[in-house]
Amino acid sequence: MQRLLPLLAAPLLLAQAPPPSPAEPPxxxxxxxxxxxxxxxxxxxxxxDDIMVMDTAAGRMLVQLAPDFAPAHVAAVKKLVREGQFDDGRIVRVQDNYVVQWTARPDPAKPKAPPLPPEYERPSAGLAFTPSPYVDTYAQAGFVAGWQAARDPATGTTWLAHCYGTVGVGRDNPPDTGDGAELYAVIGHGPRHLDRNIANIGRVLAGIEAHAALPRGAGAMGFYDEGRGLKIARVRLASQIPGFAKWQMMDTASPSFAAVVQARANRTGFFPRPAGAADLCTLRVPVREVK
Amino acid sequence: MQRLLPLLAAPLLLAQAPPPSPAEPPxxxxxxxxxxxxxxxxxxxxxxDDIMVMDTAAGRMLVQLAPDFAPAHVAAVKKLVREGQFDDGRIVRVQDNYVVQWTARPDPAKPKAPPLPPEYERPSAGLAFTPSPYVDTYAQAGFVAGWQAARDPATGTTWLAHCYGTVGVGRDNPPDTGDGAELYAVIGHGPRHLDRNIANIGRVLAGIEAHAALPRGAGAMGFYDEGRGLKIARVRLASQIPGFAKWQMMDTASPSFAAVVQARANRTGFFPRPAGAADLCTLRVPVREVK
Structure with a gap:
């Protein structure tokens, strides 16, 4: 697998039309x-050690964690994974154009974990930020070492942007109430209003397709009826699985990524009028499994 | 049904937490x-006469057509609907984070319809455009009489924006090859690079959820294997169905819509740091069935 998702530029062919000849240029x-x-x-x-391998009734989903952005949340999630707390967990919510959400197995015998700090943004100092060439509705858009990010010079902070495939930690209404036992992945238009309001801990590397195609929950906000969630068989870190495939992300400070950005903003072939720009969530960072 | 989709601001509650009391303010x-x-x-x-009522194996989906933006395409689609050409059609493609696509029943006996003109944008003259207060990556974002739109002062043109739920007409590689027999609905992050490159003919009013949850196609670009598409039982215009429900869209030039825009850009409650902005595709126009 070369990428998490097909590029968005896929043409809309008539089903009856012959496919482009393999000899044609791409x-x-x-x-x-x-x-x-x-x-x-x-x-x-x-x-x-930053890849969470989830085996659910819908298939396998890999989630890359981002300890540089939400260290306490990532540590809490890894601890739950190592303790096996997500085994026999449940996917409890699928809301159209928003999120799929899952939870660890409730363990009444276990003392409740202390709430985590609100790691919703971090100091920009120490981060190499590659700005996007294009204007952003919300902030200064750009990239940090393989991640779609944004920053605010006024506060001197940087955060991971909420885009399709972003993974975060659910919480209750007060800001510091997430404990890492409830996670969500975005399956709709990038909900950037969540940026700086919730702990974004990573992104789906592979396997989102089957999870984004799960039936939407009939309850309020897409929750499944109680007890009816979809089973999660097992969650491990890739580091716990001998011989697990290696994964890479493109270095967003590299000339190759700059060229990808230009190509996505200036599409040819099918596109008589290239946009000349691309929004942050469209500028997905290429990832790949190394064979 | 008050809206096509839940608002994007739905909070991420812990599944075990009690739901907010109904007595709490919203x-x-x-x-x-x-x-x-x-x-x-x-x-x-x-x-x-501008509502297409599709009954597919996944359920009913309503599509609002936009004759002010792509009149020849909308007329061609309505003609196909009235002729029953979409009955026994097929959903042929579901690509994750991109589109669900369907096609009329092939009719070899029928002469091929002439290609439609490239109605990808239209003159801004004659349109009352309400600008969005927020900057847009691609163009000047705003609204025209209940639609999310964008415009370019340099070319004096306006177009409907590609967002979640947008419906357009598939075409082959040359720009004027669509005939209205192949349609798609967006089920991912708004692919704004399609703006001005393809005929956007409307949007889903209701029923996208079940169609966005269809299995992704295993073929290239999410096409289902030949002959395996999902059946479309029947497509009619609402005007052909006696007693069909009336629908409304919020007037995007109204004070109520301006207040909705402000509320979505400045969310409270769950959000310790309101974004202070909202991108065009997040600013969905409220629609409702009138009881």
Whole structure:
């Protein structure tokens, strides 16, 4: 698998039309060729201790965690994974154009974990931020070492942006009430209003398709009826699974990524009028399994 | 049904936490109250001749057509509907974070319809455009009589924006090859790079949830294997169905809609740090069935 998702530029062909000949140049997705040709130095290894491997009734989903952005939340989630608390957990909510949400197995015998600090943004100091060339509705958009991010010079803070596939920690109404036992993945238009309001702990690397296609919950906000959630069989870190595949993300400070950004903003072939820009959530960072 | 989709501001509650008491103020969605309280004069009737009623194996989906933006395409689609050409059609493609796509029943006996003109944008003259207060990555964002739209002062043109739920006409690679027999609905992050490149003919009013939850196609670009598409039983215009419900959209030039925009940009309750802005695709226009 070269990427988490097909590029958004896929053309809308008539079903009856013949497919483009393999001999034709890849006019739809110049980004595909840039990604395929990117030298090894333009890719960053993903630490297998930062990959959560979820086996659910819908299939396998890999989630990359971001300890540089929400260290206490990521540590809490990893602890729950190592304790097996997500085994026999449940997917409890699927809300259309918003989120799929899952929860660890309730354990009444276990003392409730202390609430986590509100790691919704972090100091910009110490981060190499590559700005997006394009204006953003919400903040200064850009990239940090393989992640879609945004920053605010007034507060001197940076955060991971909420886009399709972003994974965060659910919480109750007061800001410091998340404990890592309730997670969500975005399956709709990037809900950027959640930025700086909730702990974004990572993103789906692979396997979101089957989870985004789950039936929407009939309850308020897409919750499934109590007790009817979809089963999660097992969650492990990739580092706990001998021989698990290595994964990489493109270095967003590399010339290859800059070229991908340009290609996505200036699509050719199918597009008589290239947009000349691309919003942050459209500028997905390429990831790949290393064979 | 008050709206097509739940507002995006739904809080991420812990599943074990009690739901907010009904006595609490609706702190999450001030927009809900604005919509519920909007006077009749702030709503526009939707012409039942502009509502396509699709009954598919996944359920019923209503699509509002936009003849002011793509008149030849909308006329061609209505003609196909009236001829029954979409009955026994097929959903042929479901691509994650992109589109669900369907096609009329192939009719080899029928002469091929002439290609439609590239109605990808239209003159701004004659349109009352309400600008969004917030900056847009792609163009000048705003609203025209109940639609999310964008415009370009340099070309003097306006177009409907591609957002979640947008419906357009598939075409082959040359720009004027769509004939209205192949339609798609967006089920992912708003693919605004399609703006001005394809005929956007409307949006889903209701029933997108079950269609967005269809299994993703295993073929290239999410196409289902040949012959395996999901059946469309029947497509009619609401005007052809006696007693069909009336629908309305909020007038985007009304004070109520301006208040909805403000509420969505400045969410309270769950949100310790309101975004202070909202991108065009997040600023969905309220629609409702009139009881």
């Amino acid at each position: 006019v739809y997705n110049a980004a595909d060729k840039i990604i395929a040709d990117a030298p090894a130095a333009h890719w960053l290894a993903i630490n297998p | 702190v999450y969605n001030a927009a809900d109250k604005i919509i519920a309280d909007a006077p009749a004069a702030h709503w526009l009737a939707i012409n039942p």
